[in-house]
Amino acid sequence: GSLVVxxxxxxxxxxxxxxxxxxxxxxxxxxxxxxxxxxTKMYQGSPCKDMYPTEYFPxxxxxxxxxxxxxxxxxxxxxxxxxxxxxxxxxxxxxYPKAEELPKYWEQNRRSLLQFMKQV
Numbered sequence: 001g002s003l004v005v006x007x008x009x010x011x012x013x014x015x016x017x018x019x020x021x022x023x024x025x026x027x028x029x030x031x032x033x034x035x036x037x038x039x040t041k042m043y044q045g046s047p048c049k050d051m052y053p054t055e056y057f058p059x060x061x062x063x064x065x066x067x068x069x070x071x072x073x074x075x076x077x078x079x080x081x082x083x084x085x086x087x088x089x090x091x092x093x094x095x096y097p098k099a100e101e102l103p104k105y106w107e108q109n110r111r112s113l114l115q116f117m118k119q120v
Contacts, residue, residue: 010064036060
């Protein structure tokens with residue numbers, strides 16, 4: 001896991017980790033930023049220092065393919081085949097948090113979710 005908003009494209013023609021700009025890249029960045037700006041730890045860009053000390057996401061967002069290449073990912077497929085604008089929101093460094101930690105996740109993401117919905 002991580003704490004970042006990932007936007008298309010998740011894949012590129014060379015199959016390497018490099019920025020893969022979609023035709024709607026500016027819109028995807030706006031959507032991603034609308035979420036990350038409301039989550040202080042995410043927006044700072046270095047959420048999982050203990051696990052990934054060199055990982056940095058400026059303003060808490062990343063182009064999927066620049067982070068790591070995912071051929072055939074769902075957000076790219078939906079964008080290309082149904083014109084659905086999707087982002088992937090990674091909510092934390094631990095993939096399977098304990099139940100008692102869930103209220104903390106809600107508090108960290110409540111404002112982000114509301115701001116994201118306002119983008120409609």
